[in-house]
Amino acid sequence: xxxxxxxxxxxxxxxxxxxxxxxxxxxxxxxxxxxxxxxxxxxxxxxxxxxxxxxxxxxxxxxxxxxxxxxxxxxxxxxxxxxxxxxxxxxxxxxxxxxxxxxxxxxxxxxxxxx
Amino acid sequence: xxxxxxxxxxxxxxxxxxxxxxxxxxxxxxxxxxxxxxxxxxxxxxxxxxxxxxxxxxxxxxxxxxxxxxxxxxxxxxxxxxxxxxxxxxxxxxxxxxxxxxxxxxxxxxxxxxx
Numbered sequence: 001x002x003x004x005x006x007x008x009x010x011x012x013x014x015x016x017x018x019x020x021x022x023x024x025x026x027x028x029x030x031x032x033x034x035x036x037x038x039x040x041x042x043x044x045x046x047x048x049x050x051x052x053x054x055x056x057x058x059x060x061x062x063x064x065x066x067x068x069x070x071x072x073x074x075x076x077x078x079x080x081x082x083x084x085x086x087x088x089x090x091x092x093x094x095x096x097x098x099x100x101x102x103x104x105x106x107x108x109x110x111x112x113x114x115x
Numbered sequence: 116x117x118x119x120x121x122x123x124x125x126x127x128x129x130x131x132x133x134x135x136x137x138x139x140x141x142x143x144x145x146x147x148x149x150x151x152x153x154x155x156x157x158x159x160x161x162x163x164x165x166x167x168x169x170x171x172x173x174x175x176x177x178x179x180x181x182x183x184x185x186x187x188x189x190x191x192x193x194x195x196x197x198x199x200x201x202x203x204x205x206x207x208x209x210x211x212x213x214x215x216x217x218x219x220x221x222x223x224x225x226x227x228x229x230x
Contacts, residue, residue, distance in 0.1 A: 006157075033217050043204065045221035091158060095217055102171055103148065103208075103219055107157030 002027045004094050006106035013082045014114050020067075021077045021109045023092030031097035034068065034075045039089040039108075048090070051075065053097070079111075087113045121207050121222035129230050133195040136225045138207030139188055146210040148219065149182055149192050153203045164190065197229045 003026045013019035025034070036048040051059045051068050058066050063083075067076045079086055092106040120139040128134055140147050148163040162172040164184045172182070179198070184190040194201055204226050208219040 035218075037219075043224050045206070045208075045219070047218050050217070093219075102160055102163050104160065105150070105158035107155075 002029075002032075002094050002096065002104050004092050004104050004106035006092055006109050008109045009107070010110045010112070012112040012114055013079075015082055015084060017082055018078060018080045019082055019111065021079075021090050021092075021111065023075045023077070023106060025073050025075065025092070025094050027073070027094065027096075029096055033095040033097065034066075035093040035095070035103075036064070036066070036077045037091045037093060037105075038086075039091065040085075040087070045091075049077070082113045084113050084115060087111060119207055119209055119220050119222035121205075121225055123225060124223060125226045125228075127228045127230065128197055130198055131196045132229075133193065134197045134201075134227060134229075136192040136205050136207075136227070138190045138192070138222060140190070140207070140209035141211070141220055142188065144209035144211045144220070145187070147184060147190050148208045148210075149190070150206040150208065151203045152206060152224070158206070161192070194227075197227075199229045202227055202229050 005024045032053045034051045038046045038048045049059050049061045049064050051066055058068050063080045065078045089108045089110050091108045094104045122137045146165050149161040150158045151161055152158050161174045162182045163170055167184045180194055182192045204224045206224045207222045210219055
């Protein structure tokens, strides 16, 4: 079974600064997807970024980028130029490729952006 | 499209009562997931369906929990009898048939409080 670990329950960052959220996972499979979801206080779940395991290039979406280290099974999220609207819970998630698979989430990291 | 619709948004009940949570997935999506969110355990997958058939219910905590999907447009999660430790936010999510789109679409969740 796949597991996802987020070892930072809470983090804070000054507005305009950069912050990195950590995520590690465990799997014996080779083909899969990794995601970061954002959950603001509204409870809405928003997909921030995703990475296909077969791609060596790290995914980027505007101020959000990942550092994907497949051998180390690490998938960290970097938020540049942090904004107050980035304050939210962030979840790392894993999905096996192929067929109808389930999405496994980590326990989340609560990020507070300080003005 | 209205997105994934969950009801009720909030539910307050007394210990021992039956609770039924409802979900309408996005039309055309053929995978449906029930998650439970708590501070301690993050997002836990309870059960998921493909084409209305339960595929994996290993996350269902105990026999007090049951889930059904009688058709492609409706699912329920029932807790009977409810206990205070069931208090959490319950999310329903769906995913489309298109294998190239792995994003999960979440409902707004049901905040359950068992007194």
